[in-house]
Amino acid sequence: MTKIVVVHTGPVTVEPLKAQFAQQLPDARVVNIVDDSLLADVRTAGYxxxxxxxxxxxxMSNAQSMGADIILNACSSVGEATDLLRGMIRTPIVKVDEAMAEEASALGARIGVVATVSTTLEPTVRLIGKKAAExxxxxxxxxxxxxGAFEALLAGDxxxxxxxxxxxxIELADHVDVIVLAQVSMARLVPALGSLPVPVLSSPQSGVGAVRHALSRAA
Known part of the structure; x- marks a missing residue:
């Protein structure tokens, strides 16, 4: 059985990704590692x-020891660490937002990036810029x-x-060609947005899709 280990920096990314794995890779075993101090420490430091x-x-070393076929990094705030760790961990690592960044940079020249924490906004913008340059x-x-949105979510509101x-x-949609939601936790809002003049991209579906494609290439 295919084993996928997902590294989370908080609990809010677990359910959205679990739902996508159930749809796209229902026969895989998914193991979640959650440490909510990671994002808290990044937010406190600001980087x-x-x-x-x-x-x-x-x-991720533990995931490798567990026999993971692939590792998914579920948090954009720490995504840039993955670029370093890919050279240190033998198991393939997928960043949840990488496929989304590629799609956004291909869809239009004016890209809006929405986040609820600045530590996610900045690396997401850099990732999109990197993919556009490529x-x-x-x-x-x-x-x-x-x-105030992230604080409300943490408070249960x-x-x-x-x-x-x-x-x-909605306010941003009138000024850009495509909108990127920088955090997995934001994806659940997409169905409730109604009709907008531009596409809105979120990372759970494309991130798990990237895992599926990586597994098929390795098969």
Whole structure:
């Protein structure tokens, strides 16, 4: 049986990804490693610290020892650590937002990125810029922080989180060609957005799709 280990920096990414694995890779065994101190430490410092990267290495090394066929990094805030760890871990590592960034940079020149924490916004913007450069495309990125949304979600007020985020997305839609939701936890809002003039991309579906494609290539 295929074994996939997912490394989470908080509990809010577990269920959205579990649902996607059930749809796309129903026969795989998915093991979740959750350490909510990782994102908390990144947010406190304001950037990805060496200590967080070291702990991520430990978790991914453990995943390798568990016999994982592939590892999924579920958090954009620590995604850049994956670039380093790919050279240290033998097991293939997929970043949950990489396929989404590639798609966004191919869809339009004006890209809006919405996040609820700045530590996710900045690496997502850099990732999109990197993918656009690889495609030889010139892009303009509009950054948007939905202030107060993440705190509402942590406090258990999902309705407030959704309201803040929905308004931010709708306002941004008139000024860009495509909108990227920078966090897995934001994806559940997409069905409730209704008709918008631009596509809205979220990472759970494409991230798990990238896992599926990586597994098929390795087969």
């Amino acid at each position: 990805l610290t060496p200590e967080v990267t070291e702990r991520l290495y430990t978790y 495609q030889g495309r010139t892009i303009d990125v509009t950054e948007c922080i939905a202030q 999902s309705a407030k989180h959704d309201d803040i985020l929905r308004r931010a997305i």
